[in-house]
Amino acid sequence: MEKHNNRLSLETSPYLLQHSHNPVDWYPWGDEALSKARAENKLLLISVGYSSCHWCHVMERETFSNPAIADVMNRYFINIKVDREERPDIDQIYMNAVQIITRSGGWPLNCFALPDGRPVFGGTYYKSDQWLNVLESLAATWQNDPSRVLEVAEELTMGVSTSELITTKREVKPFDQNAIHIYVDKWKKQFDNHFGGSKGAPKFPMPGSLLFLLRYGNLAGDEQVLCYVNNTLNRMASGGIYDHLGGGFSRYSVDERWLVPHFEKMLYDNAQLVSLYSQAYKKELNPVYERVVAHTIGFMLRELKAKTGGFYSSLDADSEGKEGAYYTFTKQQVDELLGDDSEVFSVAYGVSAAGTINGTNVLNKCASSSQISSLFSKSKEEVAQIIEQSLTVLFAHRESRPKPSTDTKILTSWNALAINAFVDAYIAFGNDSYLREAIECANFLMENVIDEEFNVNRSYCAGKSCVSGFLDDYAFTANSFLYLYRVTFDTKWLTYSKKLVDRMVDLFYHSASGMFYYASSKSKQLIVRKMELMDGVIPSSSSVAAQVLLDIGRIQNSPTYVDMASQMVANISDQLTYAGPYVYSWADCAVKLLLPVASLHVALQGGNSVYNEVLKQSLYPNIYPHAELEKKGNELQLCTGNTCGEPITSVDNVVKELCRVWMGK
Numbered sequence: 001m002e003k004h005n006n007r008l009s010l011e012t013s014p015y016l017l018q019h020s021h022n023p024v025d026w027y028p029w030g031d032e033a034l035s036k037a038r039a040e041n042k043l044l045l046i047s048v049g050y051s052s053c054h055w056c057h058v059m060e061r062e063t064f065s066n067p068a069i070a071d072v073m074n075r076y077f078i079n080i081k082v083d084r085e086e087r088p089d090i091d092q093i094y095m096n097a098v099q100i101i102t103r104s105g106g107w108p109l110n111c112f113a114l115p116d117g118r119p120v121f122g123g124t125y126y127k128s129d130q131w132l133n134v135l136e137s138l139a140a141t142w143q144n145d146p147s148r149v150l151e152v153a154e155e156l157t158m159g160v161s162t163s164e165l166i167t168t169k170r171e172v173k174p175f176d177q178n179a180i181h182i183y184v185d186k187w188k189k190q191f192d193n194h195f196g197g198s199k200g201a202p203k204f205p206m207p208g209s210l211l212f213l214l215r216y217g218n219l220a221g222d223e224q225v226l227c228y229v230n231n232t233l234n235r236m237a238s239g240g241i242y243d244h245l246g247g248g249f250s251r252y253s254v255d256e257r258w259l260v261p262h263f264e265k266m267l268y269d270n271a272q273l274v275s276l277y278s279q280a281y282k283k284e285l286n287p288v289y290e291r292v293v294a295h296t297i298g299f300m301l302r303e304l305k306a307k308t309g310g311f312y313s314s315l316d317a318d319s320e321g322k323e324g325a326y327y328t329f330t331k332q333q334v335d336e337l338l339g340d341d342s343e344v345f346s347v348a349y350g351v352s353a354a355g356t357i358n359g360t361n362v363l364n365k366c367a368s369s370s371q372i373s374s375l376f377s378k379s380k381e382e383v384a385q386i387i388e389q390s391l392t393v394l395f396a397h398r399e400s401r402p403k404p405s406t407d408t409k410i411l412t413s414w415n416a417l418a419i420n421a422f423v424d425a426y427i428a429f430g431n432d433s434y435l436r437e438a439i440e441c442a443n444f445l446m447e448n449v450i451d452e453e454f455n456v457n458r459s460y461c462a463g464k465s466c467v468s469g470f471l472d473d474y475a476f477t478a479n480s481f482l483y484l485y486r487v488t489f490d491t492k493w494l495t496y497s498k499k500l501v502d503r504m505v506d507l508f509y510h511s512a513s514g515m516f517y518y519a520s521s522k523s524k525q526l527i528v529r530k531m532e533l534m535d536g537v538i539p540s541s542s543s544v545a546a547q548v549l550l551d552i553g554r555i556q557n558s559p560t561y562v563d564m565a566s567q568m569v570a571n572i573s574d575q576l577t578y579a580g581p582y583v584y585s586w587a588d589c590a591v592k593l594l595l596p597v598a599s600l601h602v603a604l605q606g607g608n609s610v611y612n613e614v615l616k617q618s619l620y621p622n623i624y625p626h627a628e629l630e631k632k633g634n635e636l637q638l639c640t641g642n643t644c645g646e647p648i649t650s651v652d653n654v655v656k657e658l659c660r661v662w663m664g665k
Helices: 031-040 054-064 067-076 088-102 128-144 146-162 177-190 207-220 223-238 267-284 287-304 331-349 369-376 380-399 412-429 432-448 471-488 491-508 541-555 559-577 584-594 607-617 651-660
Strands: 026-028 043-049 077-083 109-113 119-123 457-461 464-468 598-603 623-628 636-640
Touching: 026 031, 031 043, 031 077, 043 088, 043 128, 054 067, 054 128, 067 077, 067 128, 088 109, 088 119, 088 146, 119 128, 119 146, 128 146, 177 207, 177 223, 177 559, 177 584, 207 223, 207 267, 207 584, 223 267, 223 287, 267 287, 267 412, 287 412, 287 432, 331 369, 331 380, 369 380, 412 432, 412 457, 412 471, 412 607, 432 471, 471 491, 471 541, 471 607, 471 623, 491 541, 541 559, 541 584, 541 623, 559 584, 598 607, 607 623, 607 651, 636 651
Parallel strands: 026 077, 043 077, 598 623
Antiparallel strands: 043 109, 109 119, 457 464, 598 636
16 A cells, blocks of 8 residues: 655655654645635644654654544645654754743644744643644634734744843953863752762753863863763763663663663764763773764764765664664573573673563662672673673664664764764874774764855755854864864864854854844744753753854954953853753853963874873863974973963973863962
């Protein structure tokens, strides 16, 4: 029997294609849907999700595949499906509206709007009977009492348009060191000092916030913060949120112990976690961190890398219609696969007959090699061999299972995070293959999503580059190219970064506030043009824009860009008093403005290897390279602030000198 196809069958987004056989008359976002809504005076349903979202699949299966429900939707509404990863600007507006309505948010996001796009009502996941009630109630109200709907739309639109308003600071003062200490001290109240992460559940890895705290702890000599960060990293690496067989991290854990994950794996999580564990390794030299980095990179290369050189977005949580089916094992399966080694492995990784989820086990590290060695009267070497062999056997078996689906969109900003990850891993571990991966990914972006005038597209999928880029696509990519310049001294990456920054300023800068809009001035505007200010699992596009302005301004001696970054941080400074983990990237930028600049003057030829060795041994955030033709061999000169010291030949001496200018020293 031939499947029904709706308009989404012509799209490239895997998420939209997942709905292409629904009986719902779905439209992609665009003029056709909006014009039809205006012409027929019908409310819009704007339904937003992403391909690896478990509850999006449930609602698609239970509700949007139901012909009776689809009939009501088609009769009374113009139905629009949106991939939030391709169109974060649409998601931003309607998520904001739903958060105002319900005080919470999430995906699937379902927001109803007037024909002109102004929101009127919304929520997240609905069961089929709930959804039908919402449809019928809204349709009746729109037909019988439209003035009531219009009144709600005006109030909601006002709320959306006034959220995250920024007041420009007339006077940009030097940042106060004490303000950073107070900021972190308030944040400490949210620390879960036992299990790591923030108190309570669910628990999300927050790589950027942990990286800020790692740097701060080193700069301020704050042992409490450093212990908290390292405990969090060790707990995550031991828990079920980490894939002990294949490497990589799931999206989050549903419990406070990092034990039971929500199983989708995202590129942006794993890229940032590679950066975090690599940076932490420089401080701790913890072999667990090295293993996590190597295995997570292995996962990225094996499961997410496209033949073209870019990286796919994510792996689904579900396989065979069940969440986590690919990743979990029953005790019986483990016994059959491992034989005599099963008990050692089961004790080490928490495998039991009762299981973790519905009789199946999520692997998590429960006992150390020393404990296992003592319990089973085996040497540590024997235990290590059994564990490694068992992991290999279980991984090989898992590879034979039906795999979760892959979202094959290659998103520009997320690939920029992958470039940073490979560079950070290269610095920490000196593996040249990591640098090659970073360069290959950067070349992919240059060849496929960035045009000759340095306009950037958001997405590359099925051989097509589509959707004009947003602020994060420009800022993150410019930042990743700076990363490459700083470890290769290849000036083309500096040139590319500068051109992207210039284009970013042209398209997104709002001179009246000194901030940046999220959507460009050339994009077809939605009901409001918003900024993205708060940091989340991914740092906000605005904070990264400030970071890259500051860095490139210092490298190229451009006071204008440094002043722009200073103004942005000043504008956001009030939020440091209450926003805690949601302004970590801004706090990071504030620290960089506070600390003296350390310019390392090195020989152009071969100097990058010396500079990289300094980066490997130091977490000081304000080190900038200055490659000079006239310098010879390994001679270095360190300038902090406006003072340059005598030439130095030892990297260790450079690192010691940097220690003197750390905050709190």
